[in-house]
Amino acid sequence: MPVKITMEDLKRKLAGPQYKLTPQRKTVLQIFLDRPGQHLSAEDVHFILKENKFEIGLATVYRSLELLTELNILNYLDFGDGCRRYELNEASPNEHQHHHLICLDCGKVMEFADDLLGDLEATISQKCDFHIIDHQLKFFGYCKECQKKREQES
CATH class of the missing domain: 3.30.1490.190 (Ferric-uptake regulator, C-terminal dimerisarion domain)
Incomplete structure (x- = not known):
């Protein structure tokens, strides 16, 4: 059963000396929170950011997605079409x-x-x-x- 994830939950996961919830990471996370169940590529996220007048470069989006995947906040998905996609990890631990x-x-x-x-x-x-x-x-x-x-x- 999916667990409803909030920005506060994500802030706790990013708490620590080596990670900060930068404004860019927070904005990228918000895109996934606002679109539950969607499978977004880095280019999709970048397009949404540009559409909403956020000045965040594609390289920053890629780095944010990689970090958030490493921290198990996002899941990386490969549907066999050469496009790397991500979704919010909403599973309970050990599920x-x-x-x-x-x-x-x-x-x-x-x-x-x-x-x-x-x-x-x-x-x-x-x-x-x-x-x-x-x-x-x-x-x-x-x-x-x-x-x-x-x-x-x-």
Whole structure:
């Protein structure tokens, strides 16, 4: 079950001598807080910033996203299209993230929350003597709308 993340939660994660919640990082974080469930690239974040008249360079956006991923505030996602995306990490500790359904026609990404791999993960962990902390699962196919479009074209 996702946990509602606030800016205060994120400030606590960034508290410490080596990290500061700079105005730029706070602005980047706010973009993700304002768009729950969206999967944004650095370019998407930069475009939103420019659209809202924030003067933050693309390199700063990249550095912020990398740090926030390192701190487990954001999750890095690779949908196999060469574009690195991020989303807010809203999972409770020791809880698996959701999985993704990716349409091969329109590129739409849907989230799938059920974790059906618990037994498989336990088996793999035991057989390979490997402590698994998380997994990601991506399904590639066609969304409902693209299925209809493909049927009409046939």
